[in-house]
Amino acid sequence: MGRKLAKLRDFAEVEDHPLPTGFLGELRPYQKAGYNWLRFVQDYHFGGCLADDMGLGKTVQTLAMLLHRRESGEAQGAASLLVLPTSLVFNWLAEAEKFTPDLRILAYTGTYRDKNPDRFADYDVVLTSYGIVRLDTELLASYKFDYVILDESQAIKNPSSTTSQAVRQLRSKHRLILTGTPVENSTMDLWSQMSFINPGLLGTQAFFRKEFLKPIEKHQDEGRTRRLHALIKPFILRRHKAQVAKELPEKTEQLSYCPMTEEQAHAYEETKSFYRNKILRNLDEHGPASTQFLLLQGLTRLRQIANHPRLADDTYTHESGKLREVMRMIRNVVAEGHKVLVFSQFVQHLALVRAALDERQAAYAYLDGATRDRPSEVARFQENEDLKIFLISLKAGGIGLNLTAADYVFILDPWWNPAVEAQAVDRAHRIGQTRPVFTYKFITQGTVEEKILALQRHKLALVSELIATDEAVIKHLTRADIEELLG
Template identity: 80%
Template structure:
């Protein structure tokens, strides 16, 4: 029956009893008649239609409507049962006396009671009724008592039993509620309906404490259960309510609060959580309970309590009064302890100021942190009056006395001796005994008396590297001298007392490297930064350290190293022993060429090829042995038998994988000194660094497992800046790294290099076959018809040979093998890119660029590309100039020779040099032009023992020819004599 909003109406709240949910309220609007009386015309109100009646509702009414909505049976079912069901099915299933879900019943009960309590406290001043059996919402009106009532609980103890009953007082008058048809409308907190009046109570009385007495005078407690009953039921009553007792004592007592901290192993914790609606529904579906269990391990629980007289009160207890029951012979005494909550809160704040956060009387810390906290604050806790003790339930007997460590490091002949003592109270333990504990991060150390001492957490940081890098010999620890930086850190941090020689002290404080004289036989001059590098190589050698020269590509690592080796020869320091230089095969000829140019006095043995003389005795006749990593792998056992002066690895990232056969082979070599050369010490992973540094200074970074755990993972996965700084500090003395930008002032604007590339065996076979064919054909034609008639055939033959020198696949699509030049080009592109530079890669042949493109695609190296068919060239150029991540630009010589401004690049690779240097110069000028602020390095890739090398030789012999403004191949071919052609095809 609709209620008209145009006529007077009244919102009312009607109490009804639900079979399963207990007492509930519903909201109604009731029409008033012309005498302002409530009529029988009424309508339910919910949040949906309440706005229609807004004129007759206030803010509290809207809150009440929302709350009554939440406890209607349909709303309850929807909240706790996601599946479609009928009210009958839901209640019969959940509330079945035998098979019902007790846990869910409890959750629903709390849900309804919480909202009933909120409704009742808002009903003052509202129209409240009891609903009639016919559903009439205004059947009988109720009033709300304006003041709270109070409950007094009575206990009468006699010889046989104890009688227990409550009395209720309202406005200083006893309220007669027993046998009066009174009902408890809400249990938590209690609301009592008596004679159409709703009463509420002081101290939030639980309705369950009153309900049994609505129709009963008292409860009898038999003697045999009274002690348990007193403890579980009476004591909590005495804490919160007024209790009148006869036959036993209740004493109110006040004491000074004395703090007590009890620690123990954290047990598995059972946590009862407030279950959210979605979780409730899931629990309802599965029939699960609302109790969640959370396991806590390897932690320490601190329980804060206070001693009041002889009684202990846990701080987590939330009552202002705490009752302790004492039984004396046949009498009971309830000690009603009035707590000093201000003092307790002051203590909690004091603990918080000392980084122990106590919540609900408990704090939980990770075990090592907990004991560090105890050791650090022991004196302060005593001053604050704390008693600190171990809990009786703790699984272990922990030591909590004073802990200290003393470490001494003394320089010996070629190492440091490490000795120390750790003190746990009265026990002195040799420092070395802690080694396995620190390395394995085990915190618990068993003392001779059986107690468990917890190793302070900071020791795992302070002494981790010391134990990881030290070697154990005859119950003592030793450190190699290249760990001087670590020793200095320990001394500077007051973690060790150090005694060392003046020489090492001088090294520790050095600021500049001493200048060394250049060898007399060195041809040429080192630039200032190269001379500094040469001096540095002496510096690491003088202290018997291994070194890593990590200059950018093109800065002259080769000639700095050759100068050092020549000095070793001239000074006699090499002692007649040869030095071994291992490198990628493609670099052997470059080293040989540079040695012939700058250090011709060095006797060089090229120990390569299938037919090499496998005899280490021959090394005595040479100063330097050049070989490849492949040969070192093959001849590892043989090379181990010779002690070299130096073993030097060029492009040492070749040993970045410590488990590779190459790494294992070079580690097995014997020498006085070790040196590595690389522009990219780290290519893919921090592990690259471990492998190379462990070659030059074994043990410097600990074992591979240790390094992976303590450096690689924290740095690469955790981005740990602290570990990164630590790693840099360890390796810094042994790496000299100069970027091109750092030495720019010392460099000319443009530097040219020749990079010699050996052919692979299959490539050489292909080249020789083609060369023989054209040589015979051309020379025969010259004999018969002269040079003029052979020009086309010569150009055709030379082009074919140039293509094979680049990659035989350019001349024969069926060729499936590798090319020596492609290997070297890709290696150097990777090097330049990893150093953060940009490179222009020019080739006269688009086919050659296609092959390079395929190799870069394989390695997932991004590049820009431009040839004669490229449209919108400016967009490609702008992208390369502006995109920092795009570092490679492949360009055909014909398309890229003019009209491009590519100053973002500072390296230029010419893949196939040809007669006319003007064309190459134009290509280089794409990078080396106005706006370029960096030195430009140009590399020409020459395949060894091919027409490319012969063309270079002819250029040098006929310098005038190649400096003239010759613009066509035909013009060059015409100028060649028979001798020139024989030289080219020789």
């Protein structure tokens, strides 16, 4: 172990490996270095922690490594298990389809999942959620996986939680964790995650508490901090956005797919059926012109439910999948030390985000059409290093603001007009911005939001030529378009 460790500590020795032949696309140089590093810790049979900042491509580096396991035969027919927050399942599937279509992936999720571990051998990767690992611990522990990979591994930061105990029972040849925030609150977060990938490395919990946690947290003991860093350094690959800025494009746009909660999906389906029947009947009886208002009304109502059903019905008391995902991403970006602009077209939607931030006692700046003193709110955000979140209504914040302190932009409810969204992104991406900007658009799966994206691709010319107000676009929709939107 000592000799292996000594070699592992010398990062310069990491060998350059060719990418698997079935990998589509290219990796940026730092991503390629990440792929080589994943192969490196694998060769030495250590567990690794890929801790790149959000947006730098932890998913694609991991998929490349999993494809190598399949192509080389090193997995020996065993599947790998990927455990992630439910909201990320679709995002992983979309990335795999794009970069590693040869990987056979089973989404082991949902109430009606087939609880038969024998099926796993027919796949390269099994995707599941932390919730299902808690429910099916025994079943999943009965299969020996090639890899067990935890995405957003801060989910196991509390070593005594049920989630933490459940994942520790899983069996595999290799272990890997992915997180942009290895330490969120306490040094114990680190012990919990490191002891999952390399059991015994940091001693028992009691030993770690005595040797590291207390001296570091209570007495700010720098010697112990250095010792802890030296111990874990070989197993963690962490690149901050600033370190790889030269390799990044100026602007990167990503879609974040959000699944609906059960109650939200029920509200959506009910409203969709109601409007679909009414609109199609009206179209047949009175033609397109007199249907436009009804269509606009129906689409607006469906948009609101896709964001949060409370926007359409103030008696709704359940959660929204999108709000849950937005809050998770805000927490991650802030924990990594970045600033984020959060745009929405609906002031009521921002009000829900505000309430969620207030509940967590998180500070934020805020701007909508009713804000009196815009300059002082902008200055507060730009100049105060500790103020990481700025909530802005798209109408009020689309022009005339310079917000270069932020390098992440969240668009909560993308719609017809990409030009309006581009204006929002340009609040951060303008002269004076020294860092690449990441934009995330939040799309609720299986809703009119997802369908608008598809329609935009077909009607891009129309959308960009017109000043794409809802009314202007709706005039040009065919019956087939309407059926597709309300399908």
